[in-house]
Amino acid sequence: MLEVSLNIALIVMSMSILVCFIRIVKGPTMSDRIxxxxxxxxxxxxxxxxxxxxxxxxxxxxxxxxxxxxxxxGTIALAKFIEGGVIFDRDRN
Incomplete structure (x- = not known):
């Protein structure tokens, strides 16, 4: 019974990954994609x-x-990129 439940969970999670991939491709905003x-x-x-x-x-x-x-x-880097457009701050004095 546990084996069947785990296989069902794998199928559901695979479908979730597929839906998220569609959101990455078609997402209306960059925040949705992240x-x-x-x-x-x-x-x-x-x-x-x-x-x-x-x-x-x-x-x-x-x-x-x-x-x-x-x-x-990756999430932190992309969020920082959206916020300021630059990932690494380089202050040149």
Whole structure:
């Protein structure tokens, strides 16, 4: 029963990633695209977590950590780019 529930969860999360990808392509604003990209990262972490439970292993724990860090840094960088247009501030004196 658990196996069936996990497979259903994987299917639903895959559809969620597809819907978010459509939002990235067609999003009316840049903010919508950034939120959809962040949602894909979070959903991908959940998918990998479910795969870890199905395979009964901890082999992908580092992958989850790397994806989480990259998603966070990417979201912060894109938000800063939207706010000011520049990611790295270079003050030249």
């Amino acid at each position: 939120v959809a990209l962040d949602t894909i990262g979070i959903t991908l972490i959940g998918v990998i977590g479910i795969i870890m439970v199905i395979q009964n292993t901890l082999a992908y724990a580092e992958v989850i950590l790397v994806i989480a860090i990259l998603a966070f840094i």
